[in-house]
Amino acid sequence: MNQNSIIYPGMYKDELGQVEINIENRFNESSVHCLFLEIEGVKFEGSSFDDFYLPEPEKYTGNKLSRFTFNKVPLFQSDDFVFELCNCELEFNIPAVLIDYEKNAPFETALNIHLKLGKPKSNGGIDYEQANFQLSINDESFCSEGDLLETGLEQLQKKFDGKYHFKNCFGCLYSDYSPYGNGFFASLQCFRNLKKEYLAVSNKRQILDLAKIHFISVQETYCCKDFEIRTKNTGYRG
Numbered sequence: 001m002n003q004n005s006i007i008y009p010g011m012y013k014d015e016l017g018q019v020e021i022n023i024e025n026r027f028n029e030s031s032v033h034c035l036f037l038e039i040e041g042v043k044f045e046g047s048s049f050d051d052f053y054l055p056e057p058e059k060y061t062g063n064k065l066s067r068f069t070f071n072k073v074p075l076f077q078s079d080d081f082v083f084e085l086c087n088c089e090l091e092f093n094i095p096a097v098l099i100d101y102e103k104n105a106p107f108e109t110a111l112n113i114h115l116k117l118g119k120p121k122s123n124g125g126i127d128y129e130q131a132n133f134q135l136s137i138n139d140e141s142f143c144s145e146g147d148l149l150e151t152g153l154e155q156l157q158k159k160f161d162g163k164y165h166f167k168n169c170f171g172c173l174y175s176d177y178s179p180y181g182n183g184f185f186a187s188l189q190c191f192r193n194l195k196k197e198y199l200a201v202s203n204k205r206q207i208l209d210l211a212k213i214h215f216i217s218v219q220e221t222y223c224c225k226d227f228e229i230r231t232k233n234t235g236y237r238g
Contacts, residue, residue, distance in 0.1 A: 010092025012039050016067050023049070023092055025219075032186040032217050042068070044085055048185040049092075049115055050129060053082040071120040086117045086126045094221055096135060097167040098160075099229065106167050111135045111221075113149075115184075129184070137164065149185045149220050150177065165229055170220035173228040176235045178211065179204040189215040191235075192226040198235060207236035 008023040024036040033047040042060060044052035054060075054070070069087030074080075096111040111133060118128025133144045133152035144155030153170050169175045174192045182188075191198035193214055201207050232238065 006095065008092040008094050010090060012037075013089040013091070014067060014069070014087065021090075021092070023090075027219055027222060029216050029218065032219060040067075046084075048183050048187075049090060049113070050117060050184045052085040057083055069119065071126055073124075087119045088117055090115045090117075096221070097223065098137070098164045099167050101163055101165065109135050109137060113152075131184070147184070148182065150182060150187075153220065167227060168221050168223045169218045169227075171230050172223070172226075173230045173234060174198055174226065175218065175230075176201075176207060176237050179208060179236060186217070186219040188218045188220055190218045190224075191215055192224070201235050204236060 006025045006027075008025065010021050010023060012019045012021045019039055021037060021039060026034040026036065028034065033045070035046045035049065035052070037044040037046070037052050042064060043055070045055045046052040051073075053073070054065075057065075068085060070083035071086045073082050073084050075082065091112070091114040093110045093112050096109050097106050098109060099106050112135065114132040114134075116128065116130050118126040121127050129147050131146060131149070131152060133146075133149075133156060135142055135156065142156050142159050144152045144159065146152045146155065150170070153166060157166065157171070165171055169188050169190060172190075174195055175188045175190050176198070177187060178189060189211060191210065191214075193216070194210060197210055197213075201210060
């Protein structure tokens with residue numbers, strides 16, 4: 001099951017100023033590596049909003065890349081590495097669907113994400129990563145912050161005070177995060193093909209055993225026909 005390409009309009013900002021951008025999301029259930037970004041003719045790809053890298057760095061002259069800062073990241077179990085964009089800010093809007101409990105009906109809004117990425121550290125990684133999240137409902141603004149989309153959405157869900165619920169994979173009954181940890185975005189495991197087994201999960205060992213059988217990697221913002229509203233104390237993440 002796939003979703004069509006979605007464009008997230010926004011802004012890229014660094015020490016030289018800001019540039020209007022469009023982040024393209026071509027998500028499909030076969031791979032979460034499906035984000036595309038172009039800044040002044042330089043093309044980036046990624047699986048999360050904090051890991052945009054140069055897929056073909058040899059195509060560009062040093063002058064073309066001079067405005068950007070890159071973090072040299074080794075590839076897992078490989079001698080190769082990629083250059084990931086950092087020392088910048090990305091601000092963009094993602095379409096969001098929420099469920100109004102009182103009206104028992106979904107409605108559309110937009111989630112604004114303002115992501116700040118720090119400079120490379122000498123021992124790997126970057127020295128700073130933080131995001132602000134904001135959305136508006138009936139002229140009321142809800143805000144949160146965190147270094148993961150998971151954290152931002154959890155805070156927003158609490159601030160809804162039982163009035164609204166996210167209609168996406170994050171808010172779905174059958175999704176969970178790995179006990180091994182997760183990245184900023186697109187780290188959810190979907191267990192819709194093992195619903196009964198997943199609903200019986202209550203600890204780390206059980207979710208790890210279930211993941212060995214089968215799961216589908218999904219983005220928090222994705223949604224399929226099997227969506228059901230998540231209830232408290234479900235699965236490993238509760």
